Amino acid sequence: MRQNKQGLYLRSVTLRREAVPSFDRYPFNLKAIQGLDTLELHPKVTYIVGENGMGKSTLMEAIAIGLGFNPEGGTINFNFSTEATHSELHQYLKLTRSAKKPRDGFFFRAESYYNLASNIDAMDRDSLSAPRIIDSYGGKSLHQQSHGESFFATFLYRFSGNGLYIMDEPEAALSPFRQMAMLSRINELVGQNSQFIISTHSPILMAYPDAILYNLTSNGIERSALEETDHYILMKQFINNRERMLYELFMDEDK
Structure with missing residues (x-):
């Protein structure tokens, strides 16, 4: 390593x-x-x-x-x-x-x-100075966006x-x-x-x-390597053999 x-x-x-x-x-x-x-x-x-x-x-x-x-x-x-x-x-x-x-x-x-999004809103409410903290996250409260949109706003703007x-x-x-x-x-x-x-x-x-x-x-x-991880292997198996994997999953539940 x-x-x-x-x-x-x-x-x-x-x-x-x-x-x-x-x-x-x-x-x-x-x-x-x-x-x-x-x-x-x-x-x-x-x-x-x-x-x-x-x-x-x-x-x-x-x-x-x-x-x-x-x-x-x-x-x-x-x-x-x-x-x-x-x-x-x-x-x-x-x-x-x-x-x-x-x-x-x-x-x-x-x-x-x-909690992070709430803290940003609270600090902006309590502050009298500009610019607001939320301005570096795209300008729109993270709570006023969908979960995914608020995540991506941080990646994109902050x-x-x-x-x-x-x-x-x-x-x-x-x-x-x-x-x-x-x-x-x-x-x-x-x-x-x-x-x-x-x-x-x-x-x-x-x-x-x-x-x-x-x-x-x-x-x-x-x-x-990516291809050696369980995440990759299982996802690939499920996509390529969905019916078979669902059958095996449901059969396990019936036992």
């Missing part, structure tokens, strides 16, 4: 194993965390994927907090909190940065995006380039068409000196060609 040494802004993430109090308690008892040594990050896109419960969001959250982002998402300047549920993992990570510093940054977290963007399940509210548009937006921002770390279940979003993909499994962390 040490092939790339030229991460654009963040080069690597290392678990300080010697400092971990116990690998028998959460979050250190997660197999992926137990197997974590050093993850070298791609200067363009690094994917962290895996089945539910493998620790993807826990790891993404810890990286973001270690970089100074709010646990519930947003920019470095966001400090709201609805409920402190983040783990202590960030205290045991060593983040190796390059000499080059990003001019922009954002922690996009799908599960707490509603992500301004020359940035480090950490994204946890950004596909949650996006149609397949919007996911492909998101890939195009990622490529555009990469061309503007941006680096992405993305956790996703979407084979579409995993398809960026110049990337590293880490698969979190019950055996630890494995470097994988």
Whole structure:
């Protein structure tokens, strides 16, 4: 896992194993965390994927907090909190940065995006100064748009380039068409000196060609290709053999 040494802004993430109090308690008892040594990050896109419960969001959250982002998402300047549920993992990570510093940054977290949108509205109501925060998200309240539209407004307007963007399940509210548009937006921002770390279940979003993909499994962390992931394999099997897979699924339910 040490092939790339030229991460654009963040080069690597290392678990300080010697400092971990116990690998028998959460979050250190997660197999992926137990197997974590050093993850070298791609200067363009690094994917962290895996089945539910493998620790993807826990790891993404810890990286973001270690970089100074709010646990519930947003920019470095966001400090709201609805409920402190983040783990202590960030205290045991060593983040190796390059000499080059990003001019922009954002922690996009799908599960707490509603809280982020509410906080933006509240700050704009309480502020007498201009411009409004929402102006950098397209000018329209994120709550006055569909879930997918508000997600994409952040990607389109708030992500301004020359940035480090950490994204946890950004596909949650996006149609397949919007996911492909998101890939195009990622490529555009990469061309503007941006680096992405993305956790996703979407084979579409995993398809960026110049990337590293880490698969979190019950055996630890494995470097994988898109075509080797369960997400891709199962989706391909379902599309190509829908009737057969439905038959097998329903037969299992009847047993």
